[in-house]
Amino acid sequence: MQVAIQGVKGAFHEVAARNYFGNDIDILPMLHFSDLAESVKNGDCDYGIMAVENTISGTIHANLNLIREHKLVVCGEEYLRIRQNLVAKKGTKIEDLNEVRSHYMAINQSRKFFKQHPNIQLIESTDTALSMREIKENNLSDIGAIGSLLAADYYDLEVLAESIETNRKNYTRFLILRNKEVWKKKGRNKASMALILDNHQGSLAEILSIISSHDIDLSKIESLPLLGEPWHYQFYLDVLFDDKTKYQSMINEITTKLDRVDILGEYTSGNQSYSKIHHHDN
Structure with a gap:
């Protein structure tokens, strides 16, 4: 199995990849995140792993955009304690x-x-x-x-x-990526999605109310302005769910009230308490 990472061999992306998949993998180093996304899209590797969030530095919005623009599928996640x-x-x-x-x-x-x-x-x-x-x-x-x-x-x-980082609670969240054409859904209790709301007052509050009414846990939300469209925003959401029927019903309802919804992936959540859990989806 070949896994594309950002950075050369030994980068933290490789550490996260080996934590998730085990050591029986071949690493495909990519210096830039855009190259990583291209390699997954083109089928040059079996999987890619991409950092999207750090507890100190925040969300890497450009990487979420790369995932959406290349139509990659999120099929898992890994939380890594960063020790510098x-x-x-x-x-x-x-x-x-x-x-x-x-x-x-x-x-x-x-x-x-x-x-x-x-x-x-x-x-x-x-x-x-x-x-x-x-x-x-x-x-x-x-x-x-x-x-x-x-x-x-x-x-x-x-x-x-060893461990010269100032803040010991320094974790990075990595998403496991695969080409949409070859990925098949299995176990899942978490979803990442990108939403574009129609531009009217209260539209975000309405969407959040619908999510809550279906007993879905909104674990993360980020907003980004749409280029060339002043005061029009795109939202990245992560949701956790126990009932797949309620989740699908929620998706069906919010879709009718959005300009666009892209499901980036439905997958098994990583352990957000940061202790080690093995969670292979595929």
């Missing part, structure tokens, strides 16, 4: 470092740690694991990187400090 680690070439000490490179999010999540080391310059890069790979390939002895322990192992680097 400072690594360098073996034999290097923290006091030897002049700079540390990583993705801007990893840097932002670790700034408190680096206040203890004001001599180290923090440099933003494209990817956490890519920064580690460059240290290995270029034999850099005065440069460190921030990222996963998996990447440190891949690139034979020394871990100088």
Whole structure:
């Protein structure tokens, strides 16, 4: 089984993929999220895994748009506790470092740690694991990187400090994606959808009332303006349901009151208490 990830080998996307699918998978690295979406759409891989939300940084709206625009299907989710680690070439000490490179999010999540080391310059890069790979390939002895322990192992680097993130309650939600043409629904108790409301007063309140009246749990809602249509919005919703009949009835009712509804996927929810649960849908 081949799974497309964003980033190079050892990126947190790979850690999440292996948590979800197990280790018996082949990783297809993609540097950009748009490339990841294309690879899933074109059938270049069996699945894709894409970060869409972080408890510190919030929702990655552009990725939700990619899923909708490429007509990909969400068939599962994985919640990953993000542990940032400072690594360098073996034999290097923290006091030897002049700079540390990583993705801007990893840097932002670790700034408190680096206040203890004001001599180290923090440099933003494209990817956490890519920064580690460059240290290995270029034999850099005065440069460190921030990222996963998996990447440190891949690139034979020394871990100088573990779990340097400021906030320990740092989780990322990843969606498992597949091409719509080859995906088949199985177990499901959660759905992600995109709604475009008709532009009249109270339309959102009406939709939310309908969802509630069918005993559906609205677990997330985000709004985004529609380009070129001032004061017209698109909403991304996640809902949880126990009764599939009530869920389908809710969908049927809100569809008549919307300009458009796209069901991004119906799937088994990940464990939102963040302890490990195995939840394979397919």
